Amino acid sequence: MGVPRAERRRRTEARILDAARVLFAELGYERATIRGVARRAEVDPALVMQYFGSKQELFQQAVRMTPPADGELDAEGAVEHVLGSLTMKLGELPQGSLAMMRSMLTHPEAAASARQVLSRQIDRLAEAMPGDDARLRAALMTLTMLGITVGHQLLEIDELRGVPQEELARLLRPSLRALTGQEVS
Amino acid sequence: MGVPRAERRRRTEARILDAARVLFAELGYERATIRGVARRAEVDPALVMQYFGSKQELFQQAVRMTPPADGELDAEGAVEHVLGSLTMKLGELPQGSLAMMRSMLTHPEAAASARQVLSRQIDRLAEAMPGDDARLRAALMTLTMLGITVGHQLLEIDELRGVPQEELARLLRPSLRALTGQEVS
DNA sequence: GATTTCGCTCAACAGTCGTTGACTCAACGA
DNA sequence: TCGTTGAGTCAACGACTGTTGAGCGAAATC
DSSP: OOOOHHHHHHHHHHHHHHHHHHHHHHHHHHHOOHHHHHHHTTSOHHHHHHHHSSHHHHHHHHHOOOOOOOOOOOHHHHHHHHHHHHHHHHTTOOHHHHHHHHHTTTOHHHHHHHHHHHHHHHHHHHHTSOSTTHHHHHHHHHHHHHHHHIIIIISOOGGGTTOOHHHHHHHHHHHHHHHHSOOOO | OOOOHHHHHHHHHHHHHHHHHHHHHHHHHHHOOHHHHHHHTTSOHHHHHHHHSSHHHHHHHHHOOOOOOOOOOOHHHHHHHHHHHHHHHHTTOOHHHHHHHHHTTTOHHHHHHHHHHHHHHHHHHHHTSOSTTHHHHHHHHHHHHHHHHIIIIISOOGGGTTOOHHHHHHHHHHHHHHHHSOOOO
């Protein structure tokens, strides 16, 4: 089989990264082992080290993702933007995001990464919202979605199993809208 | 000093349990070690095993808590009940709850325990809410609070740091109320 | 006061983990 | 064709973990 060396290398590296994402997402940073990743990628554990240097760097590479391009939003667009992230999440939330979320409570590096992602989202929402406590309300919106995503994707709460994303969006829209508007004392 | 044997035993056991709760809450199940718990309780690691049998049982004992007694609730009381759990949580959320939450995404046993606690809360809220999708809306309310608690207590999101609980309750009340009421198609 | 009980410690075992260095062998460039 | 590079493997090290059994010494029992 005439597979060039560079190509082979790229494929194996990708296979390792995919395996790492799956295991980190399923088990979290601690329980996922280099040996397990290697076994799933059909590769020797030492090769994982040779390519990624350490378990820590493997995790960072597996979790790294491109931040979504941002445009301007108004208050109403903010609600739909948050609900949109829900829609994406209920479909095929990227394995890397799941890996980050799975470990964010127990692995310091994952926690830092999660804080950064959430902070970016909060910034974006706050710009679109009136009032001086806009950041606080934006944070509450973001954490609301975090809770629902955690409950659905990671804890697999029964009540959310198999509920179509449109219905969730429909139920959540008034609730999120209430966090957007400026209250009257 | 004449401290009776039974009393001494009880004190040491309590010291170990307290240490376990703190470490499980700070580090999660995996990173918290029997040796670490023993060191913090100023005791030999073997004693922890002798008293609790295994790390798993130590965790269960540390996390076990008495479910709050439940009375009747109406739809409006449900919102205040959820907000009340927030109030408690922002003050001195018991170390055992923090330990459970910290590990719920990475430790299967903690996940099961969390599901049970959340399920109980969902049941309680659903009874107080009208409509056939009451359980779903109750789940969304519960997960909303979970997200905010996680963000505040475990991820320590900057935006929530030092915000008085009354203001959080004030901002969240309309949002939660929107999840309670029956929508008109 | 002698004996038993038991809270507690000490030292070690077995397993798993991340990580490393020496090695094999096929693809590559001259 | 020959030497070189580099993808990939093998076996092992050292550290850390949960867990165990033997033993010590003071409190309890008679």
